[in-house]
Amino acid sequence: MKTGIHPEYVECTVRCTCGNTWKTRSTKSEMTVDLCDKCHPFYTGQQKLVDTGGRVQRFANKFGGAAAEQLKKAEEAKAAKAAKAAEEAAAKKAAAEAKAEKKAKRAAEFEKKAAEQPVAESAAEEQATEENAAE
Numbered sequence: 001m002k003t004g005i006h007p008e009y010v011e012c013t014v015r016c017t018c019g020n021t022w023k024t025r026s027t028k029s030e031m032t033v034d035l036c037d038k039c040h041p042f043y044t045g046q047q048k049l050v051d052t053g054g055r056v057q058r059f060a061n062k063f064g065g066a067a068a069e070q071l072k073k074a075e076e077a078k079a080a081k082a083a084k085a086a087e088e089a090a091a092k093k094a095a096a097e098a099k100a101e102k103k104a105k106r107a108a109e110f111e112k113k114a115a116e117q118p119v120a121e122s123a124a125e126e127q128a129t130e131e132n133a134a135e
Contacts, residue, residue, distance in 0.1 A: 012026035018039035037043050 007027040009025055009027060010029055012024050012028055012031055013021060014024060014031045014033060014036075015021050016033050016036035016039060018036065020036050020038045
């Protein structure tokens with residue numbers, strides 16, 4: 001090992017947030033920790049809420065605006081898609097109504113022609129019988 005480049009290895013006092021302290025060796029003389037073997041849920045078997053310095057809140061502060069903006073864009077896109085679908089449905093309905101109206105008009109014309117045609121045929125038959133009787 002080179003001399004003079006390594007930090008000094010000293011006795012260190014470690015303090016936990018639960019109040020437990022112990023001594024060990026480190027390059028620092030004092031340390032504080034959030035959890036230790038006396039208060040960690042894995043070792044104690046008790047449920048404990050651990051929030052390490054508001055990490056979730058810091059993340060929300062840093063990226064919360066971007067996440068809200070993405071959510072807003074997604075909602076706007078969904079609303080636009082729904083409006084487009086409603087517009088297409090209305091257009092299809094209007095086309096179907098126009099088609100039904102056209103079909104009804106053709107049916108009415110056909111009925112009119114059918115009603116006129118027997119009259120013309122019966123008139124032609126009457127003429128034919130009159131001609132036969134005149135002969």
